[in-house]
Amino acid sequence: THAFWDTQPVPKIADEVEQSGPIEFKTLDDVRKDPLGLPGLFEWVEIDVNSQTELQDLYTLLNENYVEDDDNMFRFDYSPSFLKWALQPPHYYKEWHIGVRVKETKKLVGFISAIPADVRVEDKVVKMVEINFLCVHKKLREKRLAPVLIKEITRRVNLKDIWQASYTAGVVLPRPVAVCRYWHRSLNPKKLIEVGFSSLPPKMTMSLMIKYYRVAEQLKNATMRKLEKKDCESATALLNQYLSKYRVAPTFTTEEFWHWFEPRENVMTCYVKVDSDNKVTDIFSYYNLPSSIIGNQKHKTLKAAFSFYNVATTTTIKELIDDALLVAKKEEFDVYNCLDIFENDKFFKDLKFAVGDGNLQYYLYNYSTPLKHSSEIGLVLL
Numbered sequence: 001t002h003a004f005w006d007t008q009p010v011p012k013i014a015d016e017v018e019q020s021g022p023i024e025f026k027t028l029d030d031v032r033k034d035p036l037g038l039p040g041l042f043e044w045v046e047i048d049v050n051s052q053t054e055l056q057d058l059y060t061l062l063n064e065n066y067v068e069d070d071d072n073m074f075r076f077d078y079s080p081s082f083l084k085w086a087l088q089p090p091h092y093y094k095e096w097h098i099g100v101r102v103k104e105t106k107k108l109v110g111f112i113s114a115i116p117a118d119v120r121v122e123d124k125v126v127k128m129v130e131i132n133f134l135c136v137h138k139k140l141r142e143k144r145l146a147p148v149l150i151k152e153i154t155r156r157v158n159l160k161d162i163w164q165a166s167y168t169a170g171v172v173l174p175r176p177v178a179v180c181r182y183w184h185r186s187l188n189p190k191k192l193i194e195v196g197f198s199s200l201p202p203k204m205t206m207s208l209m210i211k212y213y214r215v216a217e218q219l220k221n222a223t224m225r226k227l228e229k230k231d232c233e234s235a236t237a238l239l240n241q242y243l244s245k246y247r248v249a250p251t252f253t254t255e256e257f258w259h260w261f262e263p264r265e266n267v268m269t270c271y272v273k274v275d276s277d278n279k280v281t282d283i284f285s286y287y288n289l290p291s292s293i294i295g296n297q298k299h300k301t302l303k304a305a306f307s308f309y310n311v312a313t314t315t316t317i318k319e320l321i322d323d324a325l326l327v328a329k330k331e332e333f334d335v336y337n338c339l340d341i342f343e344n345d346k347f348f349k350d351l352k353f354a355v356g357d358g359n360l361q362y363y364l365y366n367y368s369t370p371l372k373h374s375s376e377i378g379l380v381l382l
């Protein structure tokens with residue numbers, strides 16, 4: 001049983017969902033106007049990510065306390081510039097960057113965020129938020145602080161007349177919309193083995209391994225180049241058209257598209273191919289999310305690229321991602337990570353991906369819809 005989740009508008013694990021739609025209907029009159037109560041030692045704060053010191057506080061909380069793999073060998077290390085980007089898309093609210101500080105010392109010990117997004121579920125576009133970066137300091141775990149953070153962000157989102165959310169997590173809660181897997185493409189096999197991210201299979205030697213994972217030197221799509229502002233209208237149309245194939249997928253305005261895809265050093269890489277009329281025909285993109293390597297003397301950071309949104313129309317998805325691997329290798333990534341959403345399973349085998357040991361569960365808050373296969377998901381959260 002789930003003392004908290006059983007009180008929330010989400011399907012029970014055993015529910016057989018038939019219809020798509022909201023679970024409960026509320027109005028602004030039903031929403032508390034004052035913040036939830038916190039244990040006396042703590043206070044609510046808004047984290048201003050435009051302030052270098054507050055952004056640094058958030059960075060440190062997450063760097064020391066955010067998501068780890070099952071064996072506690074790696075911990076996500078979102079950079080300050082990544083966090084600023086992730087939290088400030090068009091029409092963001094600073095009230096949705098919620099921190100909890102210790103009153104006496106002002107130490108930041110908790111965080112949760114929401115950003116606005118339009119997500120289509122089956123045939124309906126739903127005005128939602130995406131929830132991310134829920135974190136409670138390791139020393140304050142299992143004291144039921146997470147439900148307070150979740151209820152407070154729900155209240156602040158409801159105050160803007162929004163009643164649905166999407167989120168992902170490594171853990172199973174009531175009730176996943178889809179269960180997805182991570183796949184990994186080694187780019188720096190020697191380092192991955194040294195840090196325990198992968199192991200040398202029996203009868204494999206290091207030099208054979210290095211040769212096996214060598215990437216091409218020339219792009220398959222020779223004209224691919226970085227996304228530029230002038231590509232936006234066309235690229236947005238191409239992406240929205242492509243996303244219409246999936247049962248759960250966002251829709252992007254041109255403004256949102258530019259925010260999420262504009263190339264940003266050490267944050268976002270996006271390449272496009274255009275035709276003779278300068279219409280974008282193909283896109284690949286990935287974000288830069290390193291992990292701290294816990295307790296390794298030689299290597300402190302694992303550089304990982306995470307596949308974002310890709311569209312292939314004049315090439316195959318396989319050749320497109322092969323080009324992404326080449327660019328990621330040039331940018332000195334150690335590994336390229338990818339979920340089994342979209343049509344991604346089409347290229348895993350040919351491009352030498354191996355399945356990971358981590359799952360990613362997709363969730364909707366206050367919206368029920370039948371369980372989806374991972375390949376029906378067209379949404380990527382950071």
Ligand code: MYA
Nearest residue numbers: 002003004005133134135136141142143144145146163165
């Ligand atoms: S997923 C990333 C989450 N962060 C981490 O994994 C970082 C490392 N871990 C921690 O910081 C803590 O362990 C956290 C839990 C904070 C995760 N999502 O306070 P507790 C439930 C939702 O005693 P703690 C992301 O960011 C758990 O089942 N619920 O536990 C998306 C139990 O409830 P119940 C979770 O370990 C977040 C209760 O919390 C999660 O100290 C989406 C225990 O609380 C989880 N990842 O803290 C949030 N983990 O008894 C939901 C545990 O019922 C958003 N729990 O089983 C919902 C939509 C809101 C907006 C709606 C708007 C309309």
Ligand code: JJ1
Nearest residue numbers: 068069070071168169170182184186197198354356357358
């Ligand atoms: O990265 C992950 N697993 C790796 C490392 C495993 C280390 C030991 N536990 C892995 N490696 C083996 C594959 C290898 C790849 C190169 C070639 C040879 C084979 O499996 C996993 C994903 O698989 N990552 C995590 O578990 C991190 C947490 C994932 C949940 C994220 C939740 C975020 C929520 C935000 O909204």
